[in-house]
Amino acid sequence: MTADLWTQYLPGLALILSIFTIGVASPGPATLMIMGTAMSRGRPSAVALSLGVVTGSMFWGCFAAFGFVAAIKASAELFTAMKLAGGCYLLYLAFKSWRSAMAREKPQQVQAMQPVSIRRCFVQGLLIHLTNPKAPLVWLATLSVGMGNTAPLPLLMLTVLLCAFMAMIVFVGYAFLFSTMAASRFYMSFRRPFDAVLGFLFGAAAIKILTARIA
Structure with missing residues (x-):
């Protein structure tokens, strides 16, 4: 890319990075799930979940950069199918959190012995983004505002x-921060109310997705 292109699009790139970083750092289904996983399952599981979330976000970002989001906006059936899948998955996560909140608290030693699949955690993080029908539309809006409609594809991919x-810095940072012994002790002390709040937030996010419409 030429120096003129950098001069033209650098302010937009800085704007996108600033907004995106604030967005991923703010509380949401992905960040809350990373925090909960880090405190209850440990650092490796939380890092795997974080990488899954970032991978899902990258997929939709590339999808938007290549212009395929127009297919979603043009197809009500495809958008509805994605909306149902995303809403149902979040409801499933809400059910799991509520069930954990209602269960009797387990000793930390017993909980630590429960087998955890790193691959499963990665897939969970991946599904959070892949089943969110608003994610590609948000990416499209973000790239359009920051880069405009004439930005070259290599710049969009960059x-x-x-x-x-x-996103990796933020999410993996959360995974490291909330997997400390102090965070684990906090989770064990307030596990039931924490899981209840997490279930409520997942349920609210599910309702928001299920009632979403194409802008």
């Missing part, structure tokens, strides 16, 4: 990669 790098 923007997606930089956003993914920032």
Whole structure:
């Protein structure tokens, strides 16, 4: 890319990175799930979940950069199918959190012995983004506002990669921060109310997705 292109699009790139970083750092289904996993399952599981979330976000970012989001906006059936899948998955996560909140608290030693699949955690993080029908539309809006409709594809892909790098720093940072012994002790002390709140937030996110419409 030429120096003129950098000069033209650098302010938009900085704007996208700033907004994106604030967005991923703010509380949401993905960040709350990473925090909960880090406190209850440990650092490796939380990092795997974080990488799954970032991978899902990158997929939709590339999808938007290549212009395939127009197919979703043009197809009400496809958008509805994605909406149902995303809503049902979040309701499933809400059910799991509520069930955990109602269960009797287990000793920390017993909980630590429960087998955890790193691959399963990665897939869970991946599904959070892949089943969110608003994710590609948000990416499309973000790239359009920051880059405009004339930005070259290599610049759009670079923007997606930089956003993914920032998301990895934030999410993996949360995984490390909330997997400390102090965070684990806090979770064991307030596990039931924490899981109840998490279930409520997952349920609210599910309702928001199920009632969403194409802008």
